[in-house]
Amino acid sequence: MKPYKCVIFDIDGTILDTERMNMIPLQRLIKRELGQDVTYDEILKYRAYPGKKVIEELGFEDIEATYALWVEGVNSFEEKAGFYDGILEVIQTLATRGVICCVSSSKLHPQYLIDFAEHPIDQYMTRVVLAEDTLKHKPDPEPLLKAIEGLDISVDDCIYIGDMDGDGIASRAAGIAFGFALWGAPIIDGINADYYLEHPKDILSLV
Template sequence: MSKYKCMLFDLDGTVLNTERMNMIPLQRLIKEELGLEINYNDLLKYKAYAGIKTLEELGFKDIERSYSKWVKYVNEFEEGATLFDGFEEVFEELNNRNIICGIVSAKTRDQYEIDFIQKGLDKYVKCEVLADDTELHKPHPDPLLKAAEILNISPSDCLYIGDTIFDYKASKAAGMDFGLALWGADFTEGINADYDLKEPKDLLEIQ
């Protein structure tokens, strides 16, 4: 019997490996529009941000136009999103244990359909809260609280799994325990997770 009725998942860097498909097109966009060459590893800190926020932080002027261009480059990138190893088994087993699964991500709905629904795991997901579903985004707790509200579950009965400081801060502000997806995390300073998870299947050990 698990202590949690629900597990909520971030997508990028947690369920889906989308690093290269996002960062290489971003490098291209920065070079084209800002005339700058930024090292790949120096861009990894922006994985924690929503797309629009990333472009704001980098100093793009016409955010909407640049974001549309970035999305186009991402969709054209030959390496698409891939599931981190073990998630098919994890979602299936959690479903068998009657643990409710949900998605809380800063992805747009269009990108969610391309990157996640096409993997066929959405049949295990009882709710998804995406970029357009709340006005405030992580590290604010609103997206997580919205998911708990939709599912009619107390936040204290939910575990949120993510890979960034923003995921951690959002979970704590929402009154949820936090599992750190070490397989996708690049920066862990300041994160005092309830569970440090080395691989997706470690989720099945939580009782």
Template sequence: MKNTIKGILFDLDGTILNTQKMNIIPLQKLILEEFGKEISYDNLLKYCAYPGKQTIKMLGFNNIEASYDKWVKYVNEFEEGAVLYDGFNEVFKILYEKGIKIGIASSKMKKQYEIDFIPTKLDKYINCAILAEDTALHKPNPEPLLLGAKLLNLNPENIIYVGDTIADEIASKKAGMKFALASWGTIDISEITADFILNQPLDILSII
């Protein structure tokens, strides 16, 4: 198994970056402002699995673009920004040195990617980044992962996808990739079936 793995694709939010609080609390603010009602933090956690604009649509906002832009504004004003999970600096460096191709396949918008991920300086190690604007369809559809495989110039069976949601698992299986669960960012693992369960980012090094 290990010898067949030539690339790893990563989700971002809940996998590489801890962005839960910086997304949920501003979303609560937006809902209160536009709908005049409060939704608990826990009841909004399920939306972490979806692209931002899809979340806005699912919640029933009338003007998707305007409400999304306002949410992004509140996110970027929030005092606690994205935080890199411990261990990823070492993980990316070692994967790069081993010749493992690295990519990102995320539902995050490019502008937010530049705000949240680029400051980590880990982008110097990656071969491709597939973001929300790059595909017509998003996870759990496999299109972003398959585009990642194409850009890495690898067969899907030679790639592991690392993510934290059931949408990540479904997309991996449909794409023909092995799935590694980032349990540190997972809200509920009971419905997720993974090829590998990772307890910490450094565990990634044990599956290649």
């Protein structure tokens, strides 16, 4: 294994623990607007989708209005997003070592600003690629390739850290190594990865 020069991060389930603050308001929205009782486990599959894609997949007719209601529910939810233990310190350490750090996420930009309002990470990131920045989204490789576009590094120099199978599929399609973030993964079995990382600090051994 050669040291990687660039670490690309997913956000939800990798940097931030946002699962409950996103999924419970969605569950409540489905009940209120569609009259459907869905379990928490049933909606977990939507974690990796861009926000408006979730609304579309669920069959809502007015995508924009329904998405706005979901965002309202997330922003007023009683629990807020928090950093996974040790991840911010790892990002800071990578930056001080001269490792290129990027973000590639299906999160929309307004929600990104909300989630990182108290503790911005942009100062550590060479590039942040969000849902609005690409036409295609994971598991398509476009968001990962966009993150390193013009950085004068090859895909062999990069590793993507994520918590979902779709992250791994996108990584392989891009020719980028995949580090599976076990600390935030809802499903562990059957996920194909180059590295299985128990704790954020394990990333430091790869650079």
